[in-house]
Amino acid sequence: MANQVEDYLTKQGISFTAHELPVEREDGTAVLTEEPVDHDKIFKTLVMKGNKTGVVIAVVPLDARLDYKKAAKATGNRKIGLPPMDFVLEHTGYEHGANTPIGIRLNHPDYLIVFDESIHNYEQVIISSGEIGRAVELASSDLIELLHPQIESLLK
Structure with missing residues (x-):
């Protein structure tokens, strides 16, 4: 059954493949139980809070480590960090592990979204579609065209 993100992509005429990812909940956090075949194409969505801009959405490769100083500078903040999970749910409507x-962008068009520049190295990427264990694979160029994110160097 399609969800809001999949319905939206369909309405926009954007080609995608839906994926079920092997996840399990541990202490309120979704954890992959096995490495998916296309693990290297998965990008995670990090909800952050900047001291000047408020909510910032960073999209980076799953295994990458965000550089907070680079993220702060790229988004016009002096400091930026990961807020508590209740802040994330309240400001995005998605639980931890389901942020997309x-x-x-559909529900909060004013939030700043920043992709790591490594997105340009991928023809296809896999991102969450808004539910734990559910993801969509689409062309990175389609994702960029759809969201018009800032693209910056965000990794350590």
Whole structure:
């Protein structure tokens, strides 16, 4: 059954493949139980809070480590960090592990979305579609065209 993100992509005529990811909940956090075949194409969505801009959405490769100083500078903040989970749910409508840049853009068009520049190295990427264990794979160029994110160097 399609969800809001998949319905939106369909309405926009954007080609995508829906994926079920092997996840399990541990202490309120969704954890992959096995490495998916296309693990290297998965990008995670991080909800952050900047001291000047408020909510900032960063999209980075799953195994990458965000550089907070680079993220702060790229978004016009002096300090930026990961807020508590209740802040994330309240400001995005998604629980931890289900945040999706597409759904967040649809529901909060004013939030700043920043992709790491490594997105240009991928023809296809896999991102959450707004539910734990559910993701969509689409062309990175389509995702960029759809969301018009800032693209910056965000990694350590």
